[in-house]
Structures are given as structure tokens and as C-alpha cells.
Amino acid sequence: QAVVTQEPSLTVSPGGTVTLTCGSSTGAVTTGHYPSWFQQKPGQAPRTLIYDTSNKHSWTPARFSGSLLGGEAALTLSGAQPEDEAEYYCLLSYTSARVFGGGTKLTVL
Amino acid sequence: EVQLVESGGGLVQPGGSLRLSCTASGFSFSSSWMHWVRQAPGRGLVWLSRINTDGSSVDYADFVKGRFTVSRDNAKNTLYLLMNSLRAEDTAVYYCASSRGTGYWGQGTLVTVSS
Numbered sequence: 668q669a670v671v672t673q674e675p676s677l678t679v680s681p682g683g684t685v686t687l688t689c690g691s692s693t694g695a696v697t698t699g700h701y702p703s704w705f706q707q708k709p710g711q712a713p714r715t716l717i718y719d720t721s722n723k724h725s726w727t728p729a730r731f732s733g734s735l736l737g738g739e740a741a742l743t744l745s746g747a748q749p750e751d752e753a754e755y756y757c758l759l760s761y762t763s764a765r766v767f768g769g770g771t772k773l774t775v776l
Numbered sequence: 777e778v779q780l781v782e783s784g785g786g787l788v789q790p791g792g793s794l795r796l797s798c799t800a801s802g803f804s805f806s807s808s809w810m811h812w813v814r815q816a817p818g819r820g821l822v823w824l825s826r827i828n829t830d831g832s833s834v835d836y837a838d839f840v841k842g843r844f845t846v847s848r849d850n851a852k853n854t855l856y857l858l859m860n861s862l863r864a865e866d867t868a869v870y871y872c873a874s875s876r877g878t879g880y881w882g883q884g885t886l887v888t889v890s891s
Contacts, residue, residue, distance in 0.1 A: 668838050703876050705821070712871060713813075713821060715879030724879050756821050758876075763835045765811070765823040 669693045671759050673768035678776055679747045687742040687771045689757030695738035700759040702740035704733055707770075708753045716755075717742060747775050778802035778880050780872050785885030792862050792889075798855040798872030798882055806850040809875035812857050814868040815884075822868075825857070862889045 670692040679685035689702060696702060704717040715724055717733035720740065730746045740757055752775040757768045784796040798810070812824040825836045825846040834846055845858040855872050869884040 701876060707821070712881045712883050713873075714881065715873075715876070718876035718879060722877075754820075758821075758823065764837055765826065765835075767813075767821045767823055770820045 668764060669759070669761055669766050671757060671766045671768040673755075673757060673771045675769070676772045676774070678774045679744065679751075681747055681749060681775055683747050684743065684745045685747060685773065686736070687744075687755055687757075687773070688736065689740040689742075689759065689768050690738070691759055693761070696735060696740045696759065698735070700740070700761070702733065702735075703758040704731075704740075704742045705756045705758065706751075706753045707756065713756065744773075749775050751775055780874065780880055780882035782870060782872055782882045782885035785870060785887045787888045787890065788862055789891050790863060790889055793858070793860045794862065794887060796857040796859070796870055796872075796885060796887070798857075800853045800855070800874070800880075803874070803878060803880065805853040805855075805874075808878055810846075810848065810855045811873045811875070812844075812846060812855075813871045813873055814866075814887075815871070816865075816868040819868075824870075827855070859887070862887075864889050 672690045705713040707713040716727045721733040732743050734741050755771045779801045782798045811826045827834045827846045843861050847856045867889050871884045872882045874880040
């Protein structure tokens with residue numbers, strides 16, 4: 668089974684920009700992995716932010732965007748807000764399975 | 777209002793079985809692929825299984841193949857997860873989630889495997 672890697676932790680200043688990445692042990696991440704991104708705050712269920720690399724849901728704040736960057740999936744937060752402090756998970760699709768990354772704890776400080 | 781409500785969690789002894797349910801409302805359940813995901817205490821999200829719209833195609837994570845079975849009843853807008861031969865390491869909050877295009881999650885149900 669593939670391993671999906673994320674930065675364990677990142678810090679961003681309020682109003683700043685940060686990029687979280689998501690890599691695959693099988694090689695470059697492509698649109699065919701249908702990368703998704705999820706936000707989870709303590710004590711809450713996850714919330715889907717981005718699907719199919721860059722598509723947003725109606726509830727996704729405009730400051731979040733998804734892309735492919737250097738062979739990895741990326742989630743960029745532009746103009747970080749205190750409420751964006753959370754754990755962020757990516758999910759990649761493989762032939763017969765999906766695999767989550769280990770999560771990135773994002774601190775807004 | 778969209779809702780996914782999981783139920784059926786609780787305390788079970790090692791080696792036991794449990795069936796979780798996920799009841800959907802507020803969106804087209806029968807048109808949505810569905811997933812089960814779990815999260816052990818203090819740990820990350822782990823994908824378990826997905827089922828297509830009519831239940832004819834199912835995938836599982838390697839570590840639950842042969843022990844867990846996912847199914848759905850579109851007439852009841854309900855997704856199921858039957859878990860057999862439960863182990864302590866299966867202790868987790870179990871979430872159902874709709875396909876990535878809709879992106880809905882339930883609040884989860886806690887399963888504790890302990891003697």
C-alpha cells in the first residue's frame with residue numbers, strides 16, 4: 668500500500684501565506700490521484716475543503732486553494748486567519764484504495 | 777440540511793463483532809459513492825473502505841480485508857459497516873463520508889474494543 672507524506676507541522680503568521688504539500692511513495696502526484704484536502708479542528712469531524720486537486724465546495728473559504736506543485740499536491744492558504752489553526756489531511760486515490768497522509772498541524776501564530 | 781448520522785458504536789470484546797450504520801438525509805444518497813474512515817484516539821485519519829452507488833463495487837484497505845464488510849441500502853438511505861474479529865487496535869471513532877464531489881462527513885461513532 669502506498670504511503671502519503673505531509674509535513675508534520677507548519678506555522679504561519681496571521682495574514683500570511685503557507686503551502687502544505689502531499690507526496691506519494693509511488694512517484695509524482697497527478698490529477699489521476701484526485702487529491703483532496705480536509706480540515707479538522709480538535710473535537711470536530713473533518714471537513715472537506717478541496718477535491719480533485721483544486722475544486723472547492725460551497726463552504727470552502729476563498730483563501731484556500733489546491734494545486735499540483737513539483738510532483739506533489741499542494742494546499743495554499745493565503746491570508747491566514749486564527750480560525751485556520753487546525754490539522755490538515757490530504758487523501759490520494761489509487762487503483763483500489765484511498766490513502767490519507769499523516770496530517771499537518773498548522774499553527775497560526 | 778445535509779446530515780450523515782453514524783450509529784452502532786460502543787464497547788465490544790476482542791474477537792467480537794459490531795455493525796455500524798450511517799443514515800443520510802438532505803442529499804442524493806443513492807447517487808453518491810460512500811466511504812468509511814476511522815481515527816484512533818490522538819491519531820490521524822485512516823481510510824477503510826468505499827462503495828459505489830449501487831453496492832456492486834467495493835474497495836477495502838488491506839488491513840481490514842476479510843474482517844470488515846461494507847454495504848448499503850439505498851431505499852433506507854443507509855450505509856453499513858460490519859466489523860468482525862475486532863481487535864484492540866480497531867478502537868477508534870468511525871466516520872462515514874460521501875464522495876469527494878459532495879464532501880459530507882458524519883460526526884462519527886466511537887468503537888471501543890476492550891475486555
